[in-house]
Amino acid sequence: MKKAVTLVIGFLLICSVCSAHDKARATRYLKLYSQCDGKQIGKSLFMVTSEALVGKLKKGEDLFILDVRTKAEEKIIGMNMSNAMFVPMNKVFEESTISKLPKDKQIIVLCRKGVRSSLVTMGLRDIGFKNAFSLKEGMRGLLEFLTPKTAH
Numbered sequence: 001m002k003k004a005v006t007l008v009i010g011f012l013l014i015c016s017v018c019s020a021h022d023k024a025r026a027t028r029y030l031k032l033y034s035q036c037d038g039k040q041i042g043k044s045l046f047m048v049t050s051e052a053l054v055g056k057l058k059k060g061e062d063l064f065i066l067d068v069r070t071k072a073e074e075k076i077i078g079m080n081m082s083n084a085m086f087v088p089m090n091k092v093f094e095e096s097t098i099s100k101l102p103k104d105k106q107i108i109v110l111c112r113k114g115v116r117s118s119l120v121t122m123g124l125r126d127i128g129f130k131n132a133f134s135l136k137e138g139m140r141g142l143l144e145f146l147t148p149k150t151a152h
Contacts, residue, residue: 046122046125046132046133047114047118047133047136048108048133048134048135048136049136049137049141050135050136050137050141050142050144050145050146051145053108053135053142054142054146056106061106062083062105062106063083063105063106063108064085064101064102064105064106064108065083065084065085065107066084066087066092066101066107066108066109066110066120066132067084067085067086067087067110067111068087068092068111068120069086069089069111069112069116069139071088073111073112085100089120092120092124093123093127098127101129102131103129104131106133107132107133108133108134108135109121109124109134109135110134110138110142111135111138111139112138112139112140113137113138113139113140113141114134114135114136114137114138114141115138117134117135117138118134120132120134121134
């Protein structure tokens with residue numbers, strides 16, 4: 001009987017530890033992802049397509065490009081636009097970087113495939129940069145979209 005009681009108490013303690021989670025953080029993520037549903041998921045994840053980005057650049061819209069790829073990736077295909085800043089993902093949320101990000105123009109975050117830029121975009125939006133958007137499919141999608149016809 002004593003063993004059974006000890007086992008039940010141990011089981012209950014283990015279950016309570018396993019089910020414990022940060023409720024405040026879960027509530028923040030619920031708010032952050034609450035609009036991510038169905039056909040609107042691309043818009044609710046704050047993505048911009050390569051076609052839309054090229055269109056904005058052709059129109060002369062004042063954009064800020066934040067390239068979050070690694071230094072090795074940036075060396076292969078770099079961005080030489082005056083309104084672009086290269087900062088690897090692991091440095092984006094340092095105060096020295098955050099202080100350089102504009103609040104008055106659209107920030108387009110890009111990486112190689114769009115995964116890192118989506119994470120950075122959600123983080124930027126979470127700390128107040130509601131002007132941040134991720135380039136859908138990243139540089140890979142942009143390079144696939146660009147042809148002599150679409151580039152000019």
